[in-house]
Amino acid sequence: MSLFNSKTQTRPVNNGNNFLAELALATIHDGVIITNRAGVIQSINPAAVIMLDCGGAENALGLDYGLLLKLESIEGRELSENENPLIQAMRTNQQLENYAACLIAGPSAKRIPIAISVVVANNNENNKIITFRNITKELAEESEQAEFISTASHEMRTPVASIEGYLSLALNPQTATIDERARNYITAAHNASQHLGRLFRDLLDVTKLDDGHLRPHFEPVEMVGTVKRISDNYITAARNAKLNFQFGSNNPAAINGISKLNQVVYSYVDINFLQEIMNNLIENAIKYTPAGGSIYINVLGDGDRALINVTDTGIGISSDDIHHIFQKFYRADNSDTRTIGGTGLGLYLVKQRVEAMGGRVWAESAFGEGSTFYVSLPRISGEEYEKRMIAINNAKMVAPQAPANNINQGGQQ
Ligand code: ADP
Numbered sequence: 001m002s003l004f005n006s007k008t009q010t011r012p013v014n015n016g017n018n019f020l021a022e023l024a025l026a027t028i029h030d031g032v033i034i035t036n037r038a039g040v041i042q043s044i045n046p047a048a049v050i051m052l053d054c055g056g057a058e059n060a061l062g063l064d065y066g067l068l069l070k071l072e073s074i075e076g077r078e079l080s081e082n083e084n085p086l087i088q089a090m091r092t093n094q095q096l097e098n099y100a101a102c103l104i105a106g107p108s109a110k111r112i113p114i115a116i117s118v119v120v121a122n123n124n125e126n127n128k129i130i131t132f133r134n135i136t137k138e139l140a141e142e143s144e145q146a147e148f149i150s151t152a153s154h155e156m157r158t159p160v161a162s163i164e165g166y167l168s169l170a171l172n173p174q175t176a177t178i179d180e181r182a183r184n185y186i187t188a189a190h191n192a193s194q195h196l197g198r199l200f201r202d203l204l205d206v207t208k209l210d211d212g213h214l215r216p217h218f219e220p221v222e223m224v225g226t227v228k229r230i231s232d233n234y235i236t237a238a239r240n241a242k243l244n245f246q247f248g249s250n251n252p253a254a255i256n257g258i259s260k261l262n263q264v265v266y267s268y269v270d271i272n273f274l275q276e277i278m279n280n281l282i283e284n285a286i287k288y289t290p291a292g293g294s295i296y297i298n299v300l301g302d303g304d305r306a307l308i309n310v311t312d313t314g315i316g317i318s319s320d321d322i323h324h325i326f327q328k329f330y331r332a333d334n335s336d337t338r339t340i341g342g343t344g345l346g347l348y349l350v351k352q353r354v355e356a357m358g359g360r361v362w363a364e365s366a367f368g369e370g371s372t373f374y375v376s377l378p379r380i381s382g383e384e385y386e387k388r389m390i391a392i393n394n395a396k397m398v399a400p401q402a403p404a405n406n407i408n409q410g411g412q413q
Pocket of ligand 1: 288315
C-alpha cells in the first residue's frame with residue numbers, strides 16, 4: 001500500500017523498499033494521482049492536493065477521479081465527455097500524453113492551465129497513474145515569444161513588400177532598362193524578397209493560430225463546388241509548370257476504394273481556412289511535381305466525413321520524412337527539395353486550420369512516385385445545410401451586413 005494512502009501522513013517514512021520512490025512523489029511539483037481500474041483514487045501526492053485545492057489527501061482518497069479532476073479546454077471552453085481526452089483515456093485504458101487543458105480546481109473553481117498525462121499500469125488491477133503539471137509559466141513565455149515574432153513579422157512585412165515592389169519595377173522592361181547580368185542579379189533578389197514576404201506572412205499566421213487569435217468562423221458550405229472553384233484558380237499555374245491538372249477525375253490512386261463522383265457534399269467550415277488549406281496543398285503539389293506530371297483533386301462524402309484529396313505524381317516523401325512534414329519549420333532535405341524554395345510552415349498551418357475545424361489531415365506517399373494529402377472534415381446532411389442557411393439568411397434580414405466572402409456555397413442557392 002502506498003504511504004500516501006494514510007489518512008494522517010502526507011510525508012513518507014523510511015520503512016520499506018519503495019522509500020525513494022515515495023520520497024520522489026512527495027517532493028516533485030507535478031501532481032500525481034493513482035486510481036484503481038474503476039477510477040477511484042487510491043493515492044494522491046502533496047503537489048496534487050495543493051493544485052486541486054482539496055484540503056488534504058484524506059478528502060481525495062476513495063473518491064472518483066472525475067470529482068476532483070474537472071477539465072475544460074485550454075481556451076476555457078466546456079468539454080463534453082466525448083471531447084474530454086482524460087475521460088476517454090480512463091474509460092478505454094488508453095495512454096494520454098501531455099494534453100493541455102484548464103483544471104477547474106477546488107471550491108473556488110480556480111482555473112489552472114495544466115498538461116495532463118495518463119499511464120495505465122500493466123498489472124491485474126489496471127491502475128491508472130494520472131500526472132499533471134502547472135503550465136502557466138510556459139504559456140506566458142510562449143505568448144511573449146509569439147508576441148515578439150508577431151510584432152517583428154508585422155514590422156518587417158512592409159519594407160519587404162516595398163523591396164519586392166521596386167525589384168519588380170526594375171525587372172519590368174516598361175519601367176527600367178537593365179543589362180542581362182543585372183537582370184540575373186535582380187531576379188535572384190526578387191525571388192529572395194518573395195520568399196521573405198511569404199515567411200513573414202506564414203509566421204504571422206502561425207503566431208495567430210498558436211495563441212488562438214485566429215478562430216474559425218463556421219458557415220455551411222457545399223464542398224464539391226467550393227473546392228472546385230478554389231482549384232480552378234491554379235489551372236494557369238499548373239499549365240505554366242507543364243502539369244496535367246484535373247478536378248473530380250476520381251483518379252483511382254486518389255481515394256481509397258471510394259468511387260462516388262458528382263456527389264453533393266455539405267460541411268460546416270470556415271471558408272477562409274478552407275481556402276488557405278487548399279492553396280497550400282495545391283501550391284505544394286505544383287511545386288514538388290516536375291514538368292510532365294499530374295495533379296488530381298477530388299472531394300467525396302465518406303460516411304459522416306467530407307474527404308478531400310490532393311494527389312500528385314511528383315517527387316514524393318520518404319518514409320522517414322512523412323512523420324515530420326506537419327511540424328513547424330520541417331522541410332525534407334534531399335537533392336530535389338534543396339533547389340525548391342519553402343519555409344516549412346505551410347503544412348503546419350494546414351494542420352492547425354484543419355484541426356481547428358474538427359478535421360484531420362494526413363499524407364500518403366511513395367518516394368519518387370508522388371504523394372496524396374487527405375483532408376477529412378465533419379460532414380453535415382442536406383437538411384442540416386438548408387436549416388443553417390435559412391438561419392443565416394434570417395439573421396441577415398434582421399441585421400443587414402456587408403456581403404459575405406467572395407467564395408459562395410457551391411452554387412446551391
Ligand atoms: P515548404 O514551404 O517547405 O513547402 P510545407 O510545410 O508546405 O513547407 O511542407 C513541408 C515539407 O513537406 C516540404 O519541405 C517538402 O519536403 C514536403 N512536401 C510537402 N508537400 C509535398 C508534396 N506535394 N510532394 C513532396 N513533398 C512535399
